[in-house]
Amino acid sequence: xxxxxxxxxxxxxxxxxxxxxxxxxxxxxxxxxxxxxxxxxxxxxxxxxxxxxxxxxxxxxxxxxxxxxxxxxxxxxxxxxxxxxxxxxxxxxxxxxxxxxxxxxxxxx
Amino acid sequence: xxxxxxxxxxxxxxxxxxxxxxxxxxxxxxxxxxxxxxxxxxxxxxxxxxxxxxxxxxxxxxxxxxxxxxxxxxxxxxxxxxxxxxxxxxxxxxxxxxxxxxxxxxxxxxxxxxxxx
Numbered sequence: 001x002x003x004x005x006x007x008x009x010x011x012x013x014x015x016x017x018x019x020x021x022x023x024x025x026x027x028x029x030x031x032x033x034x035x036x037x038x039x040x041x042x043x044x045x046x047x048x049x050x051x052x053x054x055x056x057x058x059x060x061x062x063x064x065x066x067x068x069x070x071x072x073x074x075x076x077x078x079x080x081x082x083x084x085x086x087x088x089x090x091x092x093x094x095x096x097x098x099x100x101x102x103x104x105x106x107x108x109x
Numbered sequence: 110x111x112x113x114x115x116x117x118x119x120x121x122x123x124x125x126x127x128x129x130x131x132x133x134x135x136x137x138x139x140x141x142x143x144x145x146x147x148x149x150x151x152x153x154x155x156x157x158x159x160x161x162x163x164x165x166x167x168x169x170x171x172x173x174x175x176x177x178x179x180x181x182x183x184x185x186x187x188x189x190x191x192x193x194x195x196x197x198x199x200x201x202x203x204x205x206x207x208x209x210x211x212x213x214x215x216x217x218x219x220x221x222x223x224x225x226x
Contacts, residue, residue, distance in 0.1 A: 004151070008149075031213070040219070041219060042112075042113070042200065042217035042218050042219045042220055043152070043200070043202075043215075043217040044217070045214055045215070045216075048214075088151055088152075090151075092213060095157070095164060095165065096154050096157065096165060097154070097213070097215065099151030099152050099153075100151050101149065101150050101151045102149075102150075102151055
C-alpha cells in the first residue's frame with residue numbers, strides 16, 4: 001500500500017536552518033502536507049504544496065517537491081527553540097491522508 | 110472560531126473495560142475523522158464520516174471499536190473491551206466536504222490519551 005517515510009530525529013543548532021526530509025510512494029498524490037505536533041497538543045497544519053509545484057515559500061518555511069523522486073522537504077530558516085516539535089509529512093491519496101511517523105526536531109543552544 | 114473539542118483529555122482503564130471518547134468538530138465541517146496515534150508513530154485513520162455516513166472504516170477493528178455520528182455533528186468512539194495494545198492518543202479531526210484528490214485541510218483536536226493497564 002501507500003507509504004510515507006521520514007527519519008525519526010533531526011538535531012540542529014539554534015539559528016541554523018533545519019531540513020526535514022520525506023519520501024512517499026503514491027505518485028498520484030495531489031497534495032503533500034507538513035504538520036507540526038508540540039507536546040500535549042494536537043496536529044497543526046504548517047504548510048502544503050500541490051503536486052504541480054516544485055517549491056513553496058512561506059516566511060521561514062520553504063517546501064521543495066521532487067515529484068520524479070517522490071521526495072519532499074521542509075526547510076526552516078533561523079531555527080528557534082519554539083520550533084522544537086515533531087514534524088509529520090502526509091500525502092493525500094484518493095480520500096485520505098497517508099502519514100509518516102514524524103521527525104522530532106531537537107534544538108541545541 | 111472554536112476549534113475541534115475532545116473529551117476526556119486523559120483516561121486510564123484496565124484491560125477488558127470499556128471506554129468512550131467524544132468529539133465536537135468545527136461548526137460547518139461535514140467531514141469528521143478519528144485517528145489512533147501510537148507513541149512514536151504517525152496517525153492511523155480509524156474511521157471517516159461525511160455528515161452522518163461512513164466514508165471509510167477499513168482500519169477500524171470492528172470486533173471491539175465502534176463509532177457513531179448520529180446527527181452529523183458530534184461523534185463518539187467506543188472501545189469494548191479494551192486491550193493493552195489500544196494504549197494510544199485518539200485524535201479527532203474535521204474538515205470541509207472532501208472531494209477525491211481535492212485539497213483537504215484537517216483541523217485536529219488535542220486528543221485523548223488512553224492508557225490501558
